[in-house]
Amino acid sequence: MATVRRWTGREAGLLRQALRMSVRVYAAHLGVGVRTVSKWEQFGASTCPWPDTQAILDEALARSDATAQARFEELLTEGSPRRRPTGTPSLAIADHETWTEDLERIAICLDRQDFAFAATLLKRWLSHAEPHALDDRGLYLYGRSLVLSGDLRRLQGTFQDLLTAKRLYSQAHDVFTELGIPRRAAQVELSLTVVAEMAGRLNLAATRYQQLTADERLGPADRARALLWIGTALAKDGRNEFALHVMGQAARRFEELGEPEDWATAQQKLALAHRGIGDLTRALACIDTARRNGRFETPLQRVQIETAHGHILLTDPDTRSAGQVVLDRASGTAIRYGLKHQLRSIEKFRNDLEYT
Template sequence: MARRAGLIHARKTAGYTQEKFAAALEVAASTVVRWESGNHEPQPHLRPKMAKLLGVTLDELIELLYGSPASTAGSRDSLPLLATGSMDYETWEEDLDRVLMCLSRQAFPLGMKLANRWLAQCDPQSLDHHGLYLYGRSLVLLGHLRSDQGILRGPRSAQADYGRALQVFTQLQNQRRVAQVQLLLAVVIEMSGHLYDAARRYRMLADDPRLSPRDRARAQLWVGTALSKAGANDEAVPMMTSALGKFVRLDEAEDWSLAHQKLALAHRGLGDLTRATQYMDVALDHPCGDSPMQQVRRDTAHAHLLLSDPATRDEGFTTLERSLQLAEQHGLMHQAASIISIRQSAEQEDQRRGTRSIFVAPSVDNVVTDAHRRDAELIWSYHQVGHELRPCSAAIALGCYDLGVAAHAARLYHEGMFPVVVFTGANSVVSANRFPQGEASAFKERALELGVPEAAIFTEPSATNTGQNIELSRKVLQEAGIAADSVMLITMRYMERRAYATCAKRWPEVSIICASAPLSYQEYVATIGNEKLVIDDLVGDLQRILEYPKIGYAIPQDVPVGVQAAYERLVHAGFDSRLLTS
């Protein structure tokens, strides 16, 4: 491989010798020499800090390491041409096989380079039928690479890549490929937290004759997966069991093993640990592969079961930590966020059992019924504004009792969504015991653990309400000399709308994007550990959305009649601990 001249130039421009650069990264100088010679690649966990030192984004760092797809004409990496000047489709197909190998090994940067270099230099309008088919396949594989890294929505995301591929295969009238991409888009919807919508799409595709028998069986399994994540395990288990039988008839060993893994989690959700353990033992005895992604998923599922039994709880935490380290090492940020949520839920459960918890147990008068839960889920959906994510000048992560907000901010930073983040917040009644050092400080510590460089973090430790979160964070950015024309507000899932309405009032000049971890209502309840508290918060936030515009704290928001009615029913039922008192 040729010397990485761009990387060398960037290092020298940033004012580093090889020795000083190595010291800043806490690696040997000989390691930097190997990187720059092109013989080795920096590990994924080093790349965010490396990019920060060089003053470049993660995408720009990837270009320095592997070459820019848009600037390779005339270089060794320029696309091979036939004598006629057309694309060398054989080489293109070979590269796509290499992308598949990268996917299996989670070698994301190289895989994205291989896929992107063809896409960047091809005009789909000038391609013949074969070339357009390869173009569509390249988009699908690029979507896989982004999906496995948890880059789900936005202009450069799995959703965007699959959407473009869908257009290509529709143009080619390749109905099998169209249905396959529709299945992939349903997976993105599930990973984004829209579980019932995903289950509906999977259910239609499970009977779609355009798909192969294996893909139809997988769609049926995924119906159960989405329902199980939503807490509907009694409905999920029959769907998964039926899919399992189909995998047996199709002799699909890998899918058969994965189905056992998912059935184990569904039976755990039903409270049947004996059946869950039986299914998990089969999955462990017949693993469905040994790639980092497969190991992370298998260990995470196993840890979930181990944590459910007091006798194996310590082993569960150990397994979960091993899974988290592997996920972070290989850039599997979606899986890492899920693991962190599971760990937080388990730690909070231990806290409730062993010491005084910050969470108040539901009283007899406030038992959550199915009717309450339906109303809460309606308000939950309303609170999410559904912004398409795009890069912003800066981010503000609003402090609260949920460290998942800090974890999601770290994930978005590593995706290149913003160069700096302000963690803002003093304490509230529910967070004071958990974060005696303050919300902003606790969030900063979590982000540092997840690899966000200290230079990219600002803290604002004084805000005690959402308006102060915005105004004081704006002041922090201004004092740091950061002229923000766009800002990403990172909040708990149900706080998106109120944060948006408040920021639009307090900082009208800035373009606002709201973001939160893609969790369903049931998944979020599991991370917090107290459904009564969650519903009280949902109700309290909706009251503020209704009342604050009247006193100039926020801009008005339309509230559908059904949402208003659900709010009134929940207030009447006693979910009122977070309501304004005057």
């Protein structure tokens, strides 16, 4: 039987795979919290369970049947930590801490759509890091940097930005797959699907979202978001009746999960689908619900809700002038913060309206 001298999140995660248990079942099996198991899965070899938990893992391995023990030993062998070339330096712990702090700053910058500063911080790390020379913790931070760089490009949203985002996300997916962090890999797959949708590949996006709604690598909230985005892709493709059904399911899931912001976003999406079938009364009701319940703290969120509201108002001749004011405000915010994809969406709607 394979033995573990010192458990890290990596070995703990491999034992779960060998036992063929879900995260929730595995947590109950060990008598630890679900968040604890999720942390092991996320950080792998860079995190270590507490001493008493080390003993629990020892006992869980010893009590597992021979088949599970054999699977565990095989997984240990296949997933042995990467070896750096002799003499190749790795980032020091202090560098890891600084890198982690910068990633937190970058995430805040992206929320505020401060793209210039986010790009400066990302360049600091991505231009100097050599993936083959990083230890597992450094490689994890490199993968997170790639994701955030992809987010930066996706938020800006030109065609070239989307191509670059796809490349960055693909590289990040390779990193998280190599590190054996399935949840991060699945989240990147979700981001890749969003890029496909933004690029107009709506059938592909809807199919991939559908697959991700049942992907156990993702948490319940991410699976619900995938379901909502199926509806978004369907609505963009003109299949609004079907989109309403799917979005309604997503909204109920968000309510059950206690995710008010996502629930408000679902109301915003439902409003546009109701507009798509010509039901402006229900469209206005949904958009008013979204505006009352959503926080809309970031420029992107404000542009999205105002764009949706403006679209609905412009559809009715009686409210067209009010809709123009709302859409102008959304357009101004998009220009100010460099939200090119949203600006393109606004201009496309205005052009389509002129020819109807």
